Amino acid sequence: MRHHQKKVVVIGGGTAGVIAAIAAARQGCSVCVIEQNGYLGGVAGFGIPFLAFKDGHGRRVVGGIAEELIEKMKAIDASPGHVGGAYWNGPGSRQQFHLTPYDPEGYKVVILQMAQQAEVSLQLHAFFHGVEKDTSGRVTAVWVTNKDGLVKIDGDVFIDATGDADVVRRAGFPCRAAKEGQRLQNVSGIFVLGGVSAERALDAMKAGDHLEGWDDWHTRIVHGDLVEGQKGINHFAGIMKPWQDARSLAFTAVSWRQNVYSLNISRTTGIDGSRQDDLVRAEISERNNMYEIYQAIKRHVPGFENSFLMTTSPMVGIRESVNIAGLYTMTAQDVLEAREHDDNIARGCYPIDIHDPKGGHTQFMFIRDGGSYGIPFRSLVPAQSVNLLVAGRCLSATHEAHGSTRIMATAMAVGEAAGTAAALAVSESADVPTVDIKALQKHLRQQGAI
Secondary structure, eight states: OEEEEEEEEEEOOBHHHHHHHHHHHHTTOOEEEEOSSSSSBGGGGGOOOEEOSBOTTSOBOOOHHHHHHHHHHHHTTSOOOOOOEEESSSTTOSSEEEEEOOOHHHHHHHHHHHHHHTTOEEETTOEEEEEEEOTTSOEEEEEEEETTEEEEEEEEEEEEOSSSOHHHHHTTOOEEOOOTTOOOOOBBOOEEEESOOHHHHHHHHHHTOOOTTOTTOEEEEEEOOOOTTOTTOOEEEEEOOOSTTOSOOEEEEEEEETTEEEEOOOOBOSOOTTSHHHHHHHHHHHHHHHHHHHHHHHHHSTTOTTOEEEEEOSSOBOOOSOEEOBSSOBOHHHHHTTOOOTTEEEEEOOOEEEOOTTSOOOEEEOOGGGOOEEEEGGGGSBTTOSSEEEOSTTSSBOHHHHHHHTSHHHHHHHHHHHHHHHHHHHHHTOOGGGOOHHHHHHHHHHTTOO
């Protein structure tokens, strides 16, 4: 059995976890990140765009390490940067959000280099196995399994960035999980198509073509402008019901490079991502769905006649599974009313976006006056815990609030806050719930994060 010791241990090197690890390491802590995949970034490696770096007025909401990441991707032509708003109620509406397309392969390289430059210790192809906790509620170590067998990793502060609150649950701290019979937001696979004619596709969208055999085809341009110097960067959508079971209600495509489109349109319902049998069922369902939908698009949608399947996501994307019961639970009112908190450590500006658990249309609820809301530090701290906090979509939020806080840009902002807080707890020899909030906020402001 191998044995390691780090000041900060991050379990989950996904979109939020890798940012948390970088943030803690930049504060001078020894940091280990445990990641089950062979790459860092999780869902961000799928190629779907980042949403809501800016609010409805075009004001920056997410900055810090996340914005640094975008600038580094722009420097290697892996992203055009923030390319404008997606208009849901017409141009000029404040009910909009911005998107940031990027090349997922460029992302994987850049985020790896950032982690290496920060001297984060990487445990790739490693699976969280269990947790050790003393009688005071302090987590003392986590167990990991990899090709060498079991590995024990001691730490001072632990960050659960698993998405499903795996560490929090195994440690016995309270969580808000799906009740028996309760449906969670549906899950999706992401696929990327090459050989697409953006001009033909956009013309068809603008014309509102009714495709043969698809009487329920309606289109709208969400963001159809070609960015100057970046031909092919656009975002369009249509509504269709090619199947009775409504596996694909929304046809959306986002481009980061000419003739290449990322599609997030496949759906499987009735999945709890924290349960093994459900995960297996979701992977089988989405693998079949993605290919079937691709074939239908190729046959019927203008501009996609010569398209070909480039990649599919290595795993399904889970929108909702388990949220911790934190020292504060965010509500729909916190989001929609753009509320502030004394312990704000990040901000969000994405609308509440709930994919119908029964497979119907997605529900959007927008933030007041196109603004943003504060995310309190307390929502990252599991109740009854001493040296544990979370990063990413498992923060403490209701089902409705989670519909906004779950997205990647917000997760990265929360990740930076979690990593910085963990480093402060180490330097102050403090328990996580008693971290000096003013000092934490000062650090985050200096880093351009808030």
